[in-house]
Amino acid sequence: MRKPIIVGNWKMNKGPEEAQKFYIELEKLMKNKTLDIEWAIAAPSISMVSLMAGDDKGLYIPLAAQNVHYEKSGAFTGELSLDMLMEYGLEYVIIGHSERRQYFNETDETVNLKIKATLNNSDITPIMAFGETEKEFDDKKTLSVVRKQINNGLKGINPNDAKEVVLAYEPIWAIGTGKTATPKQAQSVIKYSRSIVEEMFGKEVAQEIRIQYGGSMKPENIQELMKQPDIDGGLVGGASLDAKSFFKLLTYKK
Ligand code: PEP
Numbered sequence: 001m002r003k004p005i006i007v008g009n010w011k012m013n014k015g016p017e018e019a020q021k022f023y024i025e026l027e028k029l030m031k032n033k034t035l036d037i038e039w040a041i042a043a044p045s046i047s048m049v050s051l052m053a054g055d056d057k058g059l060y061i062p063l064a065a066q067n068v069h070y071e072k073s074g075a076f077t078g079e080l081s082l083d084m085l086m087e088y089g090l091e092y093v094i095i096g097h098s099e100r101r102q103y104f105n106e107t108d109e110t111v112n113l114k115i116k117a118t119l120n121n122s123d124i125t126p127i128m129a130f131g132e133t134e135k136e137f138d139d140k141k142t143l144s145v146v147r148k149q150i151n152n153g154l155k156g157i158n159p160n161d162a163k164e165v166v167l168a169y170e171p172i173w174a175i176g177t178g179k180t181a182t183p184k185q186a187q188s189v190i191k192y193s194r195s196i197v198e199e200m201f202g203k204e205v206a207q208e209i210r211i212q213y214g215g216s217m218k219p220e221n222i223q224e225l226m227k228q229p230d231i232d233g234g235l236v237g238g239a240s241l242d243a244k245s246f247f248k249l250l251t252y253k254k
Contacts (some may be wrong), residue, residue: 002210003231005038005225006249007064007127008240009094009214012044019043019050025243027059037233038094039250040064041240045080048088056176064092064127067100070110070117074156076079082122093118096153097129098172099195108152115153119161127166128153129214129235130193134173142171143192150196159201163208168235173217186213187228189209194230219248226252 013123014022043051052192067077084240085093096111096117116124118126130149132142146169154162169190174181181189190211198206213225225231238248 002208002232003036003176005040005210005212006235007039007092007094007095007168007212007235008041008246008249009064009066010041010043010241012046012065012235013034013241014043016050018172019047022241022243023051023059023061024245026061027244029247030059033251034114035250036061037250041246042092042094044064048090055220062091063089064094065090066094066097067094067123068093068114068118068124070113072121080201082118082124085124086122090124092125092127092166092205093229094127094129094168097168098131098175100191102172109150111149111153112155115165117155119157119164125164125166127212127235129167129168129170131170131172131175131215137171138172142189146189146193147196150193150245154197154239158166159205162197162201163205166210166212166233167193167197168212168214170214170235172215176216178216178222180216181213182229183221183224183228186215186225187230190228190230217249219245219252222249223254226254237240 003121040062048063053060066087069076071079093116100106115126116126132145134144171181194206210232212232212233212235217234217236218239
């Protein structure tokens, strides 16, 4: 059984003060609640301290980085290394988000280097995002784009490591636009993605690897999306910024 995983991606939103308000609100909502899913928040690095429980008391929020560099250390202004993320206790890192591909020259090759570095040099779980643009969707190239991104992103990884990766299918036309892929559309691309994993790593890995959907996921549509047999969770932008809405996502009804 694959354990569902829901990750909020705050992108460049919420400084330390706003993050602290969110923490207080979410902590109240989560009182006496146990979740049987995995979850995390990918906050801006500078705000993460506000999401950490003081003195081991209070709500424990698993944290994710929004990016990482594949080198161990050195002259890479503005970047963070895996050692730094581990020292901070982060559990996940998002790699290859479409905004990083679009605005920061992230390519399948750098995504692959980052995934390999994360698997080889840390105990952090990489979440590899992939998905087609609106033009590619209109031109009916979704499946070939997805194939290429998965093939290149996971190239050279051994099957034991591959099953530790979380994949996140995020059609770019659905990110932050309010347009969600229909559950059927998302299911069909995610099922296809799983078949590519099977070609690369075999049946066992394909059955174990978790594949999230991302793109305007919200409390109103999570249930239908999560009913799909191949969808194992969500990577959520906008709807993770509000504590109540994020709480509803974490406690979606099966
Ligand atoms: C994202 O940032 O990965 C995302 C899916 O954003 P949104 O939920 O706002 O579409």
